[in-house]
Amino acid sequence: MENIKFVIEKSSRIEKLINNLYEKMPEIESSRGKLVTESYKMTEDLPIIKRRSAAFAHILRNIPIVIRDNELIVGSATIAPRGCQVFPEYSYEWLLSELDTVSTRSADPFYISEKTKAELREIYPWWKGKTTSDLAKANMAPEAYEAFTEHAVFTPGNYFYNGIGHVCVDYGKVMKIGYRGIIKEAEDALNKLEISDGDYVSRSNFLYAVIESCEAVIEYARRYSALAKDMASKEANPERKRELEIISRNCARVPEFGATSFYEACQTFWFIQLLLQVESSGHSISPGRFDTYMYPYFKKDIDAGKITYEQAQELLDCLWVKFNDINKVRDAASADGFAGYGMFQNLIVGGQNIHGMDSTNDLSYMCIEAAMHVPLPQPSISIRVWNGSPEPLLIKAAALTRLGTGLPAYYNDEIIIPSIMARGLTLEDARDYCIIGCVEPQKAGKTDGWHDAAFFNMCRPMELAFSNGYDKGKKIGPDTGDVANMKTFEEFYEAYKTQQSYMIKLLVNANNAIDMAHMVRCPLPFQSCMVEDCIGRGKSLQEGGAIYNFTGPQGFGIANNTDGLVAIKKLVFEEKRFTLAELRDALKSNFGYGIKGAQAERLTTEIATELVKQGVNINEDAIRVIYDEVTNQSSLSADVKARYKEIKRLIEEESPKYGNDIYDVDMFARDVANSYTKEVEKYKNARGGIFQAGLYPVSANVPLGASTGATPDGRLAYTPLADGIGPASGRDIKGPTATANSVAKLEQGVASNGTLLNQKFHPSALAGMSGLTKFVALIRSYFDQKGMHVQFNVVTRETLIDAQKNPEKYKTLVVRVAGYSALFTTLSRSLQDDIINRTEQGW
């Protein structure tokens, strides 16, 4: 028999809540967009921080509110379930141009009514030139802007178009003292200021903005209290009537004052979580160590007999459903990168406390139970693992893994704590880390981490090394020489590193340009009042108010570059099977396979446009010739094409691959990873902090792979790149222990913004207690070797293929994409294929 702790019966309410949420396609609403525009128009004479709080207050006073059927925890950003609001202060052009296609696109479609479209078309023109995106562009060096927009070497698109998010605020503090308490803190700080202080104006402006924001939140909760009271008075069902009355009482008390019960603490939590995502469009607003800061309220109620485990579980389950009520519309390209309506609200349980002792409590288990009761993508639940983690907690976590929703993700205290201490955190703060978004560690309530600052495609500098810095006919990288003249492997490797280092410089410029734009145009007083030491310093998070400030751009493509470089070293320089120049030409022609489909059309258009620019007259016949050349490479002889195909075969079959526990190859991967991480950490950001690299692609390895030509590891042009720090898809053939040994050889601690290892298992590998125990042992052994993170998809290949064919049967099939889980059927076809093709470890 399986002995799994805290198996608690699921309330019948939960299924009803889920069904209600998923009845329809999510919808875009205009109320926030209209209100923020109205407020901005009225406040043109105010400093920006006060314009922000005025707009926030205006929104909270006027945005329509709703209590959904059967809810115990209330608060919704939209009337439509799973709906989303718009945030024109960050950017709007993309949505304006996609208004008519957003409901029919393949990744993350949103319904939008004609009325909403008309309303958005009316407000958007006012924002021209006023957004963070406009200012970021103006701030950015032209070459950095081009490397991002034209050449897709990296993309900081997330923060270029949206809010920053990526924060874990001090939830526990609000539970304790309420927003009334925070207002008092701000008032005390104000009282300490002298009007003659040099920074009086900026400090007092910020503190007044904090007070206005907190008052608005209190008022917003009171609106819910009134609505619940009104609904209760009209409710015929006595049970629901009582529930509504309690909701009304809760919302009258919290979050204005500290919570006095577990139920109030849950409601407080939800208002914070929700309103952070109304103030700004940033995603990855992460609850962090929920089991730690919620526990005192739970314990008090349990000990006093005021609540049963079943009742507490029902409240948790209700919260879990609510996490999925928040949504966000992204531009079509980003939607591919973050596919699955990802909100990345990362909630973590277990791990060490600030004293280095284990912090696991009943709520840790019950959070995992909630994730079992509510098999939806949000929140992303994570488990902190350390040498002293209780086995039953990990067994419970493994039982959740076995359900196949891709949850939880596992994190290793034993490497993360020293790794972030090396970035300047105190020992106590480091022990108290949580995870933001996908995989990024931070100390909650003290950090502005700017995690997820950009995706850096490490395969693009590799391409530039082959082209001597040219891309699309333009010189965008430094001169590193013609590969035909390179005499040693080291010369080529150096060329790659030189190209990469230069591109990292551009990346840093792009990030800092965007950072400055948020600082100037979108400081966030509400978010800031819950992060130390914004109130003390009298400045917002965006202006450097936090204790710890980082910028974390993440690189990916390690496996492709490693396999490619190993092949070049062995086959070109050691065995002389082909030359670098030959390889360059083979890559250009996609190993003799030509370019097919939409990419061929895109390339043809590009070439034709370029020719027209050069004054060449292009007619339809000429276009046909170009297209034919792109797809069939008619100008190449059959012999040449065969030779290129042979080169691909040699690379695939006669060169060892990363991920198979081959020491030399793995050490190469380590060096490749360090060529990125150790370069990034040299730079400083605009808030007085430092850059720290991550190594993970979210799901950008698919869309960014689609703008990457053939690579020297034998990968065909425009196909997905390797995901995370794992081996390239299908190339790890020695099983999960060998993969883990390989990946553990990377210097993961230097990637203190997080690393990501995806593994896919067949359910049979986790069967029975013995399966669970062995699975936990596998995780612990990877972590013994200083692996930082691992997550699993447990689903059969047949199930996924069937879901592709019959999406209607699998509406709620959740899979792990990258640092998060998503509904499989909402992913783009190519991402679905990528997930299916990840090596299944099924024996």
Next chain:
Amino acid sequence: MPQEIKGRIFNIQRYSIHDGPGIRTIVFFKGCFMRCAWCCNPESQNKEIEEIIEKDKIKTVGKDVTVADIMPEILSDLPFYRRSGGGVTLSGGEILCQADFARELLKACKEEGLHTAVESASSASFSEIEKILPYVDLYLMDIKHMDSVKHKEYTAVGNERILENAKKIAESGVELIIRTPVIPGFNDTPEEIKAISQFAKTLKGVNEHHLLPYHRLGSDKYAGLGRNYSLKEIEPPSREKMEYLLSVAEASGLKCKIGG
């Protein structure tokens, strides 16, 4: 030097979780005394190195190695063995076809402190088994049928020596688990399973009997080897059927389970 004895193996499979405790590495020996019709590793049967077609590619099956050749790969999963209480399992083929090599390999594993298990049908002279016993922590022994005629019909050998060896292995004091592949049409009646279980119960120190349901995962390999798979028509036993046979086996008083 005994370390230089060569053995012929055809696979080393890491992260095996079904053949012995914990996370294990299995070394598959090539060559077998028997010819079980359902064998899921038909490439293991011939001692000779041969070719198999897998996904349209020709692959050589079988390679001669010394103990020193393969120890590094076995040891690379040491962290996983330690955490899970796992180790190494020798399987086949029939390891007793190469008992000298098996002994050296097991001895080397014990010198490294690894837990060792063997999977064997034990249709060999007991002197061969005696060679390996000092280095074996867990002996997984197949008993497929109590009727020697039927045994011979389906596996090409009778069961007399097997049953005799089972008693001697049990007497030696090594931890012994009896396993039975449940093959529809061969041994899947309650009487047949019950007979095996009751025999197992008589063996000194034996506490467990495992029933391994027939599966077809190896059937494609027969075509790849240019051989005929004679059990094409057979369906794997249903879950209900297995549960029923499990209850029959349990009546012997042994601890029984489905799967390894």
